[in-house]
Amino acid sequence: MEGLISLKSSPGTSLRSFPSFNQPPNSFARRFSMDLPLRRSSFPAIRAQQPGTISPKEEEEEDALKVKEWEVGMFQNEVAASQGIRIRRRPPTGPPLHYVGPFEFRLQNDGNTPRDILEEIVWHKDTEVSQMKERKPLATLKKFIENAPPTRDFVGALKAAHSRTGLPGLIAEVKKASPSRGILREDFDPVEIARAYEKGGAACLSVLTDEKFFKCPLLCKEFVIDAWQIYYARIKGADAILLIAAVLPDLDIRYMVKICKMLGLAALVEVHDEREMDRVLGIEGIELIGINNRNLETFEVDISNTKKLLEGERGQLICQKDIIVVGESGLFTPDHVGYVQEAGVKAVLVGESIVKQSDPGKGITGLFGRDISL
Numbered sequence: 281m282e283g284l285i286s287l288k289s290s291p292g293t294s295l296r297s298f299p300s301f302n303q304p305p306n307s308f309a310r311r312f313s314m315d316l317p318l319r320r321s322s323f324p325a326i327r328a329q330q331p332g333t334i335s336p337k338e339e340e341e342e343d344a345l346k347v348k349e350w351e352v353g354m355f356q357n358e359v360a361a362s363q364g365i366r367i368r369r370r371p372p373t374g375p376p377l378h379y380v381g382p383f384e385f386r387l388q389n390d391g392n393t394p395r396d397i398l399e400e401i402v403w404h405k406d407t408e409v410s411q412m413k414e415r416k417p418l419a420t421l422k423k424f425i426e427n428a429p430p431t432r433d434f435v436g437a438l439k440a441a442h443s444r445t446g447l448p449g450l451i452a453e454v455k456k457a458s459p460s461r462g463i464l465r466e467d468f469d470p471v472e473i474a475r476a477y478e479k480g481g482a483a484c485l486s487v488l489t490d491e492k493f494f495k496c497p498l499l500c501k502e503f504v505i506d507a508w509q510i511y512y513a514r515i516k517g518a519d520a521i522l523l524i525a526a527v528l529p530d531l532d533i534r535y536m537v538k539i540c541k542m543l544g545l546a547a548l549v550e551v552h553d554e555r556e557m558d559r560v561l562g563i564e565g566i567e568l569i570g571i572n573n574r575n576l577e578t579f580e581v582d583i584s585n586t587k588k589l590l591e592g593e594r595g596q597l598i599c600q601k602d603i604i605v606v607g608e609s610g611l612f613t614p615d616h617v618g619y620v621q622e623a624g625v626k627a628v629l630v631g632e633s634i635v636k637q638s639d640p641g642k643g644i645t646g647l648f649g650r651d652i653s654l
């Protein structure tokens with residue numbers, strides 16, 4: 281699965297070959313009719329496994345909301361915009377990334393050109409997922425899942441690390457490069473780095489999900505835009521998956537969280553500002569919230585963002601709901617870790633500061649100011 285490690289455009293493929301090229305925008309109707317059953321009664325598996333997570337009244341309200349959205353024919357971008365989401369989904373004409381021959385080109389305009397890196401990533405992901413779904417339809421993935429080994433307890437591993445060390449449980453990120461920082465490590469051996477993290481005391485790993493060599497539970501760090509990706513991550517060995525509130529409307533998050541539960545995956549729901557935090561706190565069944573200190577549209581990093589989002593009523597609600605908060609991005613020193621811990625996080629997700637070290641395991645000791653493997 282392509283993730284943060286390989287955020288490159290696919291090699292010169294013509295937009296004509298993309299199956300979704302001529303399809304209408306990703307309306308809820310089209311997407312849910314393809315990926316997920318709509319009606320309440322068509323969710324027996326989810327309901328059977330999740331007794332009591334949602335009251336009948338809430339279910340009715342949820343269904344009414346869905347039907348309403350279908351009736352008024354709201355497209356996903358409109359629903360998303362109404363929730364303050366600035367990221368738009370890929371338009372049917374797609375981004376003008378590929379030109380076919382010297383004489384064919386498309387005029388760029390605001391509607392068919394991504395506004396920022398996150399939007400570009402999401403649009404690219406849309407074409408990539410469409411292609412992958414053609415090769416491996418959902419029905420095929422479901423058959424694999426029937427025989428897949430059980431998932432490891434991602435949230436449990438973070439809690440255990442926190443109680444063992446008194447420090448935030450570490451999700452150590454294996455990444456070669458990032459859009460904001462470029463190449464982080466030339467001699468990139470993901471298996472070796474992950475082993476060093478494990479030895480250095482990481483509770484969990486954030487990594488591409490096609491490797492199965494580690495005891496630590498794995499977070500599939502992806503730009504999830506389609507439920508298909510969750511099934512795919514599960515068969516590739518993920519124990520948890522990232523859902524980004526800046527990209528996904530509430531309804532998508534709700535359904536995706538349910539799918540994660542059904543598949544035994546933890547969902548790390550990532551927020552960056554107060555509005556996203558409030559949206560996510562309004563969704564039932566969320567166990568893990570990541571506060572990203574990096575603005576994914578501007579790349580600005582500010583670790584005081586974690587503190588800001590955990591102050592006052594939001595922090596109290598998070599405690600009441602027993603949600604584990606993960607402080608993400610821009611953590612380089614024991615002071616940084618102490619600062620976000622003081623703000624209320626019980627786990628941290630760290631990439632750059634440890635992946636760049638010649639011994640990433642020792643990088644963890646440097647980050648926490650002591651050996652956390654003991």
Ligand SMILES: O=C(O)c1ccccc1NCC(=O)[C@H](O)[C@H](O)COP(=O)(O)O
Binds near residue numbers: 459572576632
């Ligand atoms: O890191 C980026 O440049 C980036 C750009 C666009 C979308 C996501 C991006 N990064 C994801 C992350 O937030 C970080 O990989 C993760 O939180 C670790 O951050 P750090 O410790 O600062 O490497």
